[in-house]
Amino acid sequence: xxxxxxxxxxxxxxxxxxxxxxxxxxxxxxxxxxxxxxxxxxxxxxxxxxxxxxxxxxxxxxxxxxxxxxxxxxxxxxxxxxxxxxxxxxxxxxxxxxxxxxxxxxxxxxxxxxxxxxxxxxxxxxxxxxxxxxxxxxxxxxxxxxxxxxxxxxxxxxxxxxxxxxxxxxxxxxxxxxxxxxxxxxxxxxxxxxxxxxxxxxxxxxxxxxxxxxxxxxxxxxxxxxxxxxxxxxxxxxxxxxxxxxxxxxxxxxxxxxxxxxxxxxxxxxxxxxxxxxxxxxxxxxxxxxxxxxxxxxxxxxxxxxxxxxxxxxxxxxxxxxxxxxxxxxxxxxxxxxxxxxxxxxxxxxxxxxxxxxxxxxxxxxxxxxxxxxxxxxxxxxxxxxxxxxxxxxxxxxxxxxxxxxxxxxxxxxxxxxxxxxxxxxxxxxxxxxxxxxxxxxxxxxxxxxxxxxxxxxxxxxxxxxxxxxxxxxxxxxxxxxxxxxxxxxxxxxxxxxxxxxxxxxxxxxxxxxxxxxxxxxxxxxxxxxxxxxxxxxxxxxxxxxxxxxxxxxxxxxxxxxxxxx
Amino acid sequence: xxxxxxxxxxxxxxxxxxxxxxxxxxxxxxxxxxxxxxxxxxxxxxxxxxxxxxxxxxxxxxxxxxxxxxxxxxxxxxxxxxxxxxxxxxxxxxxxxxxxxxxxxxxxxxxxxxxxxxxxxxxxxxxxxxxxxxxxxxxxxxxxxxxxxxxxxxxxxxxxxxxxxxxxxxxxxxxxxxxxxxxxxxxxxxxxxxxxxxxxxxxxxxxxxxxxxxxxxxxxxxxxxxxxxxxxxxxxxxxxxxxxxxxxxxxxxxxxxxxxxxxxxxxxxxxxxxxxxxxxxxxxxxxxxxxxxxxxxxxxxxxxxxxxxxxxxxxxxx
Numbered sequence: 001x002x003x004x005x006x007x008x009x010x011x012x013x014x015x016x017x018x019x020x021x022x023x024x025x026x027x028x029x030x031x032x033x034x035x036x037x038x039x040x041x042x043x044x045x046x047x048x049x050x051x052x053x054x055x056x057x058x059x060x061x062x063x064x065x066x067x068x069x070x071x072x073x074x075x076x077x078x079x080x081x082x083x084x085x086x087x088x089x090x091x092x093x094x095x096x097x098x099x100x101x102x103x104x105x106x107x108x109x110x111x112x113x114x115x116x117x118x119x120x121x122x123x124x125x126x127x128x129x130x131x132x133x134x135x136x137x138x139x140x141x142x143x144x145x146x147x148x149x150x151x152x153x154x155x156x157x158x159x160x161x162x163x164x165x166x167x168x169x170x171x172x173x174x175x176x177x178x179x180x181x182x183x184x185x186x187x188x189x190x191x192x193x194x195x196x197x198x199x200x201x202x203x204x205x206x207x208x209x210x211x212x213x214x215x216x217x218x219x220x221x222x223x224x225x226x227x228x229x230x231x232x233x234x235x236x237x238x239x240x241x242x243x244x245x246x247x248x249x250x251x252x253x254x255x256x257x258x259x260x261x262x263x264x265x266x267x268x269x270x271x272x273x274x275x276x277x278x279x280x281x282x283x284x285x286x287x288x289x290x291x292x293x294x295x296x297x298x299x300x301x302x303x304x305x306x307x308x309x310x311x312x313x314x315x316x317x318x319x320x321x322x323x324x325x326x327x328x329x330x331x332x333x334x335x336x337x338x339x340x341x342x343x344x345x346x347x348x349x350x351x352x353x354x355x356x357x358x359x360x361x362x363x364x365x366x367x368x369x370x371x372x373x374x375x376x377x378x379x380x381x382x383x384x385x386x387x388x389x390x391x392x393x394x395x396x397x398x399x400x401x402x403x404x405x406x407x408x409x410x411x412x413x414x415x416x417x418x419x420x421x422x423x424x425x426x427x428x429x430x431x432x433x434x435x436x437x438x439x440x441x442x443x444x445x446x447x448x449x450x451x452x453x454x455x456x457x458x459x460x461x462x463x464x465x466x467x468x469x470x471x472x473x474x475x476x477x478x479x480x481x482x483x484x485x486x487x488x489x490x491x492x493x494x495x496x497x498x499x500x501x502x503x504x505x506x507x508x509x510x511x512x513x514x515x516x517x518x519x520x521x522x523x524x525x526x527x528x529x530x531x532x533x534x535x536x537x538x539x540x541x542x543x544x545x546x547x548x549x550x551x552x553x554x555x556x557x558x559x560x561x562x563x564x565x566x
Numbered sequence: 567x568x569x570x571x572x573x574x575x576x577x578x579x580x581x582x583x584x585x586x587x588x589x590x591x592x593x594x595x596x597x598x599x600x601x602x603x604x605x606x607x608x609x610x611x612x613x614x615x616x617x618x619x620x621x622x623x624x625x626x627x628x629x630x631x632x633x634x635x636x637x638x639x640x641x642x643x644x645x646x647x648x649x650x651x652x653x654x655x656x657x658x659x660x661x662x663x664x665x666x667x668x669x670x671x672x673x674x675x676x677x678x679x680x681x682x683x684x685x686x687x688x689x690x691x692x693x694x695x696x697x698x699x700x701x702x703x704x705x706x707x708x709x710x711x712x713x714x715x716x717x718x719x720x721x722x723x724x725x726x727x728x729x730x731x732x733x734x735x736x737x738x739x740x741x742x743x744x745x746x747x748x749x750x751x752x753x754x755x756x757x758x759x760x761x762x763x764x765x766x767x768x769x770x771x772x773x774x775x776x777x778x779x780x781x782x783x784x785x786x787x788x789x790x791x792x793x794x795x796x797x798x799x800x801x802x803x804x805x806x807x808x809x810x811x812x813x814x815x816x817x818x819x820x821x822x823x824x825x826x827x828x829x830x831x832x833x834x835x836x837x838x839x840x841x842x843x844x845x846x847x848x849x850x851x852x853x854x855x856x857x858x859x860x861x862x863x864x865x866x867x868x869x870x871x872x873x874x875x876x877x878x879x880x881x882x883x884x
Contacts, residue, residue, distance in 0.1 A: 121622075121849060123627070138848060142622055142623050142849070143623045143626070249825070249826070250824075307715070308714035308715045309713050309714045309715050309735075311733075311735055311736060311825055311827075312709075312735045312823035312824070312825045314823070484641070484848050484851070485637075485640045485641040485851075488641045488842035488848075488851065489641060489647065489842070491841070491842060492647060492829075492838065492841055492842055495826050495829075495841060496826040496827065496829045497826055497827070498826065499825070499826050499827075500736060500825075500826060500827050505733070505736060506736075524646060
């Protein structure tokens with residue numbers, strides 16, 4: 001009998017424990033819901049004066065601010081306590097001025113897309129969020145994003161237009177739905193090789209091409225890729241143990257070799273290299289431009305210039321450069337880039353711009369790569385929009401979020417730039433987001449003085465954009481939501497052959513055959529259907545837009561002047 | 567258990583349901599936590615299967631989203647990939663089931679016949695060790711053998727034999743062998759452990775009697791060990807057959823290092839769905855793929871169990 005009682009007791013405690021466990025978690029979620037409920041319901045006591053922010057859905061005051069969840073990506077590890085302190089400081093500023101109480105929701109880059117997708121699906125509390133451009137169509141299709149067109153005529157909307165310019169402010173649109181604003185940044189992608197400085201010095205490469213440390217601003221000087229072949233050859237002869245060029249299958253180097261307006265997903269593109277004005281959607285993988293590019297890579301691979309395991313390597317250029325047996329890697333280059341390169345590779349580097357006649361095409365994809373938008377989970381999207389507007393227009397908000405609290409997390413130097421406070425540096429800082437290129441208007445923050453930049457650095461970056469020639473389809477966003485079946489199959493087909501082609505691993509002998517296989521697989525997966533639909537949408541957009549987008553005259557002048565000078 | 571038997575005897579005269587319930591109450595209570603767990607974790611989410619037939623809309627939620635018929639299933643069968651991935655999934659899993667059973671039993675018999683107790687323990691642990699390894703580490707071990715620049719096979723073995731290096735990660739034809747080898751190396755320990763415990767449970771007097779009657783080692787294995795192993799083999803096989811439509815994602819994704827050229831030999835349903843849906847993030851399609859896998863798996867288990875019941879009734883699971 002005793003044993004029976006014992007068994008019953010044990011069972012009861014186990015069940016009890018289970019219920020308690022459930023009860024607890026249920027409680028917390030319940031309480032967080034109720035707190036959000038109180039913040040979002042309008043307070044009846046508020047009166048119509050400046051101390052009240054009224055929206056269609058509610059009224060908010062200093063005592064009863066709107067509780068806003070702000071999701072963003074942290075690329076560097078932040079101290080939790082420091083982040084909380086910054087959030088408090090931000091709210092001290094936000095609540096009286098905007099009647100918004102911000103809650104930070106930091107996410108990791110590797111998982112932020114899935115996390116936000118799950119939050120949207122699950123109806124979690126979420127207001128302002130980063131949107132990766134290729135997720136936009138599926139998130140709109142599942143009704144997860146608020147169309148911000150309705151707020152564009154408000155003073156806040158006008159302020160965003162003033163900052164970004166009319167064209168960039170509306171670039172994050174799809175089928176008339178404005179889903180996000182791009183970050184204020186250099187959107188033109190110019191690039192080339194980042195090379196080890198010591199080897200360049202030793203082999204006379206630096207002398208031959210006039211390379212200098214920290215010389216990374218684009219001046220219109222751009223080399224043909226055949227020049228790179230010469231450089232690789234020299235390196236290989238002098239240092240047979242060294243890999244002249246590191247590539248990896250998961251990161252496409254195609255942007256460095258040729259510019260296509262990918263029209264969001266590469267399935268049907270504009271062959272900009274062949275014809276700058278064409279608005280005909282073509283299959284990228286059947287173009288001569290693509291074939292020439294992959295043949296060049298295959299030649300390098302056969303000659304032993306490319307890392308033999310490039311196809312499957314996952315280590316990344318920084319690790320390989322640090323290991324000491326890699327000479328160069330391909331990347332986008334911009335002013336201030338070489339300091340970042342030194343930090344990640346641990347060695348001094350030179351940069352050289354490469355490309356054909358390309359000055360860098362300016363496309364919807366480039367500009368709206370990362371956008372900031374509002375989740376439909378938001379209890380009051382109008383308030384969320386006011387916060388987004390503040391990210392673009394209020395330097396105080398952007399500086400607090402990006403750099404933290406002045407004199408606690410950063411100090412302002414005499415020349416108007418900012419740096420870590422005494423005792424902190426890049427290795428032990430507590431709070432420094434450094435992600436203004438991802439969300440918001442970084443031109444409103446202090447220039448970070450990492451040794452290469454001065455106070456007019458933002459002007460330089462702005463100037464970098466002057467090199468852009470616009471794709472005729474700039475502003476057009478392809479809506480693929482009706483074609484997700486085909487896109488899934490196309491993506492699988494592309495994944496099968498793209499890494500092998502774009503690391504040169506197939507060898508010159510295999511280029512033709514592999515391209516054929518790729519194209520067969522793409523057409524079998526429905527490429528023609530997708531291209532036709534894309535062309536139809538593009539034509540419709542061209543009609544509405546009143547023709548193709550043209551490159552601003554000032555940009556053309558900049559490019560022409562540089563051509564003459566070189 | 568003794569007290570339970572006693573209480574059974576004492577209340578044997580009353581057969582009312584209430585008394586029966588009261589008698590087994592502690593057992594029911596003990597069963598309850600597991601049942602609640604199963605209910606919350608396995609049964610309630612089954613309702614989510616409905617998403618597979620809906621055009622999912624986050625604002626409307628699971629129940630209010632509009633139905634879209636079988637549109638979500640289209641992508642699975644839209645291209646010729648459907649045949650490749652279904653074939654790969656089934657054939658690999660068949661090979662895995664057969665090899666893990668056969669090799670597992672062989673190793674179990676060998677290990678049980680080891681006289682040195684210490685060595686026996688070492689062998690047992692050594693064979694289980696790969697099973698506990700994560701697929702990422704497994705992938706790197708294979709990479710250490712097969713990589714172009716530093717791999718042992720290309721740089722030490724093939725070059726010593728005077729043969730050309732092989733670009734392993736670009737040649738699908740080698741991969742059925744590589745994957746089956748790797749999976750056997752990794753997975754054989756687990757089944758082996760179960761077989762060892764079964765063999766240890768066989769009455770030693772049977773072997774003594776057999777050897778007194780002059781039975782050879784092989785005859786002992788054939789007539790004593792294997793028949794005793796039969797129920798274990800059937801249970802383990804039935805369990806793996808139920809999962810024949812699922813594949814070890816880590817093995818098929820990490821070990822071939824996600825190399826595109828190998829997809830014809832390494833793409834299985836799980837990796838195909840993962841690659842496709844990581845990009846598009848379509849909830850309905852993911853649910854459709856899960857639905858397809860579990861329904862087919864369910865049918866296969868029922869069929870397999872039906873066959874077992876026909877062949878030897880006492881070994882069938884239900």
